[in-house]
Amino acid sequence: GENVEQHPSTLSVQEGDSAVIKCTYSDSASNYFPWYKQELGKGPQLIIDIRSNVGEKKDQRIAVTLNKTAKHFSLHITETQPEDSAVYFCAASLAIGNYGGSQGNLIFGKGTKLSVKP
Amino acid sequence: DVKVTQSSRYLVKRTGEKVFLECVQDMDHENMFWYRQDPGLGLRLIYFSYDVKMKEKGDIPEGYSVSREKKERFSLILESASTNQTSMYLCASSRRILAKNIQYFGAGTRLSVL
Numbered sequence: 024g025e026n027v028e029q030h031p032s033t034l035s036v037q038e039g040d041s042a043v044i045k046c047t048y049s050d051s052a053s054n055y056f057p058w059y060k061q062e063l064g065k066g067p068q069l070i071i072d073i074r075s076n077v078g079e080k081k082d083q084r085i086a087v088t089l090n091k092t093a094k095h096f097s098l099h100i101t102e103t104q105p106e107d108s109a110v111y112f113c114a115a116s117l118a119i120g121n122y123g124g125s126q127g128n129l130i131f132g133k134g135t136k137l138s139v140k141p
Numbered sequence: 142d143v144k145v146t147q148s149s150r151y152l153v154k155r156t157g158e159k160v161f162l163e164c165v166q167d168m169d170h171e172n173m174f175w176y177r178q179d180p181g182l183g184l185r186l187i188y189f190s191y192d193v194k195m196k197e198k199g200d201i202p203e204g205y206s207v208s209r210e211k212k213e214r215f216s217l218i219l220e221s222a223s224t225n226q227t228s229m230y231l232c233a234s235s236r237r238i239l240a241k242n243i244q245y246f247g248a249g250t251r252l253s254v255l
Contacts, residue, residue, distance in 0.1 A: 032181070055242055066145070066231055066246030067184070112184065116242045127242050128174075128199075133183035 025050040027115050029132025036103050037140055044135045046113035047095040053115040056089060056096045057129070061110040070111075071098070103139045110134045143168045147232050147247040154254050160219040162250050164232030171237035173215035174244065175199075175207060178229040187230075190215055191237060222254045 026049040036042050048056075054075035059067035073080045073087045073096065080087050084103075089096040100107055114129040148163035166173065174189040186199030188207040196207050204226060208216045215234075219226055229251050233244040 029183075057243070059246075064248065066233070066248050068246065069243055072243075127237075128186065128189065129242060129244055131184040133181065 025053055025115055025130040027113060027130050027132045029113050029135060031135060032133065033136045033138070035138045035140065038103060038105060040103055042100045042103055042107070042137055042139075044098045044111055044113070044137070045095060046097070046115075046132050047093075048115040048130075049094065050115070050117075051091075051094065052117055053130075055116050056087070057114050057116075058085075058087060058098050059112040059114065059131075061112065061134075063109070067110075067112055100137075103137075105139050105141050108137055108139045110136050143245050145232055145234055145245050145247040147230075147250050149250050150248065152250055152252045154219075154222050154252065156223060156254060158219075158222050158254075160222045160252065160254075162217040162219075162230055162232075162252070164215045164217070164234075164247055165213055166215075166232075166234040166245070167213065168234060168236075168245065169212065170234035170245075171212070172235045173209065174233040174235075175205075175215065175217045176231045176233065177201065178231055178249070184231065187217065222252075224254050226252065227254045228252060 029046045057072035060070045061067040084101050086099045112134050113132040116129045145166045172191050175187045176184045190196045190209040206218045229249050231249045232247040235244045
């Protein structure tokens, strides 16, 4: 089955600096790669995602890159702000059309705790 | 606005008690999930359901069971709570028919078993 590795487990940056979190996956059939942000006291929330037919996607200060050949994808946050402090999870899944059972379940990395110091 | 509601934010139970964690979603989603979150271990899937009365084991089902009698409600049951089940429990839901698999999470229930 799919296995997702995430690094680093903790990351501390100064406000205004960039932060990069990296994930690798094992199943070449996976085609959907979301990133979730979990703020203190809340459940994870989707912040950006990428499909396997795209190499890069950007949304304001956050971007995700995907290297299918190497089976890794990364989250990039530029101009970090204190409100970016949270735990970030990457995930991988097979997401095609109609499915039931475990085929489309998300496989999560273990998370990265990002601290942005003012 | 999508909403997944977990009935309790904090719960304290004694060893051996039967514990019910309730989750309700208002998005008419077919899929529902229960995860356990522990420091350094990330999100581990306990059970999931892709339809009413259907249930499937996840990665760590031992010591847990689930019930899905109605589409909007998914319950996690600890038959006989043990101290190693002290954890944060997260419920999530998603649509079945979707080009991408977005899961919506509740705020979590922090369970302490004494």
